[in-house]
Amino acid sequence: MKKITLVFIAFIALINFTACSDDDGFTFTAKPDPEGIAFTNSTLETYNLTASNSANIAERFVWNAANFNVQTPVNYEVQGSSVETFESFSVIGVGTQTNQAVTVANMLALAKEVGLDNDPTTAEPNTGSVYFRVRAYVGADAGNVVEQLSEVLTISVTLPEEAEENLDLPKLFVVGNFLSLGGYGSDWTPADAVPLAASAEGNTDYEGFVFINSATPEFKFLPTNEAFDGDYGDTGADNGTFSGTIEQEGEVNAGTPDGTGGYYLVNVDTNALTYDLTETSWGVIGNATPTGWDSDTDMVYDSKTKIWSVTLDLTEQEAPNNGIKFRANDAWEINFGDTDADGTLEFNTDQNIGVPADGNYTITLDLSNPRQYKYSISKN
Numbered sequence: 001m002k003k004i005t006l007v008f009i010a011f012i013a014l015i016n017f018t019a020c021s022d023d024d025g026f027t028f029t030a031k032p033d034p035e036g037i038a039f040t041n042s043t044l045e046t047y048n049l050t051a052s053n054s055a056n057i058a059e060r061f062v063w064n065a066a067n068f069n070v071q072t073p074v075n076y077e078v079q080g081s082s083v084e085t086f087e088s089f090s091v092i093g094v095g096t097q098t099n100q101a102v103t104v105a106n107m108l109a110l111a112k113e114v115g116l117d118n119d120p121t122t123a124e125p126n127t128g129s130v131y132f133r134v135r136a137y138v139g140a141d142a143g144n145v146v147e148q149l150s151e152v153l154t155i156s157v158t159l160p161e162e163a164e165e166n167l168d169l170p171k172l173f174v175v176g177n178f179l180s181l182g183g184y185g186s187d188w189t190p191a192d193a194v195p196l197a198a199s200a201e202g203n204t205d206y207e208g209f210v211f212i213n214s215a216t217p218e219f220k221f222l223p224t225n226e227a228f229d230g231d232y233g234d235t236g237a238d239n240g241t242f243s244g245t246i247e248q249e250g251e252v253n254a255g256t257p258d259g260t261g262g263y264y265l266v267n268v269d270t271n272a273l274t275y276d277l278t279e280t281s282w283g284v285i286g287n288a289t290p291t292g293w294d295s296d297t298d299m300v301y302d303s304k305t306k307i308w309s310v311t312l313d314l315t316e317q318e319a320p321n322n323g324i325k326f327r328a329n330d331a332w333e334i335n336f337g338d339t340d341a342d343g344t345l346e347f348n349t350d351q352n353i354g355v356p357a358d359g360n361y362t363i364t365l366d367l368s369n370p371r372q373y374k375y376s377i378s379k380n
Helices: 002-019 104-114
Strands: 057-062 075-081 090-095 099-103 126-138 146-149 153-159 171-176 194-198 205-212 219-222 262-269 274-279 282-285 300-302 307-314 325-328 335-337 359-366 374-379
Touching: 057 104, 075 099, 075 104, 090 099, 090 104, 099 104, 104 126, 104 153, 171 205, 282 307
Parallel strands: none
Antiparallel strands: 057 099, 075 090, 075 126, 126 146, 126 153, 171 194, 171 219, 194 205, 205 262, 262 274, 282 325, 300 307, 307 359, 325 335, 359 374
């Protein structure tokens, strides 16, 4: 404790000294974490990219925190490149959080550098690789930066011919007083609003999962995430009311059915002018789990990564008749399976998810991208 105090005093003294002198500089030396930083999220085998979905999140990269043994925030810079050597690269995002969303547009830009395109005359889809890495650093200028680079993560991308079924789904956005505590951004900020997606182009049945982390939730629905023009609110008399119906004139801020926060499945129909919220907590169930089909093993939600996860022992089981499923609220009314075994989920299917071998696994459930829900099962 005395050593820390003395160092701190010396540090203050050094700052005071340098403030009076233009000739002396300040340099610190930090010791990087010897284990290094590394990506910790699972990725898909191949990412199918279409220009019409460019605004969608393709992946949220997650990595472990770097330790430079200094009392200053560590900055993280996610870099993307079309070449594995990173002779040139683009910066996807910079911040102090240990995760970063990467959009389809980000990956498309790199894919185009590789030479891929959506040429309809191409007999087979264009497939190639793009590359990502994380740079962790402390220090404000070139002379005092101490940095650490992760290993390069190789991502396979495919640019199939644009087709009708690949058109971007219409969106509706939820904005309110929960955005900050929910891990989305600033409260009542349209740009940080949470998207819901319609079932198809021209449909008005919007759906998505939203972490409404507020003791007294209030929110509205926006046609775009740019402004409040055309917003929908509840038809009730007081802010925070839940009536199940919405309007655009004379509306109040909507609320949840019981007036409290939680992780909700949100459904809105802007033609019928109705909305509904179902609070959910998630678990895994199946004959591959320790409790079989009798009960769930609960998952834990991380608002920073927007992912549910659990680590448990699984036994080898073959889909579609055996394995695991995801279900909400320890009941079968809302559950997910994987019909095509492609890493994407379908509501209330009778297809289970297989487990390749006995072992200890980490399972993740990502419901952050509306109607494009996915999961991962990684052996530890």
